[in-house]
Amino acid sequence: MSQQNLTMFGAEWCRDCRRTKAQLDGLGVEYTYVDLEADPSAADVAREISGRTNIPVVVYPDATHHVEPTNEDVEAKLRELNLI
Numbered sequence: 001m002s003q004q005n006l007t008m009f010g011a012e013w014c015r016d017c018r019r020t021k022a023q024l025d026g027l028g029v030e031y032t033y034v035d036l037e038a039d040p041s042a043a044d045v046a047r048e049i050s051g052r053t054n055i056p057v058v059v060y061p062d063a064t065h066h067v068e069p070t071n072e073d074v075e076a077k078l079r080e081l082n083l084i
Contacts, residue, residue: 005061006031006083009046013037016068017056023071027084 008024008031010017024031034042036055046057050067058074059065060081066073078084 005059007034007059008032008056009034009036009042009049009059010056011036014055019071020056020058020069020074023074027075027078029078029083 006024006029008017008020010021010033012018012035021033034046036043036046043053046055047053049059049065050057052067054068056069057065057067058069060077061083062081064077066077069077075084
């Protein structure tokens with residue numbers, strides 16, 4: 001099953017971003033991490049997707065997204081998409 005379309009926009013200074021990144025890593029889910037500190041222009045992309053300036057923004061293969069999701073939100077969505 002392809003997981004290549006899962007993308008997370010975040011920054012190291014963001015506690016919620018570190019938590020979500022650790023969760024995805026711990027679950028063994030493949031994803032693309034977009035570091036907003038390394039690529040500040042990507043913040044505009046994240047804002048266009050979410051309509052908000054909050055991070056992390058997690059974009060799933062079905063084109064849905066979460067903004068500042070709880071671990072439970074992420075896990076439920078990954079299960080719904082059969083990614084875990």
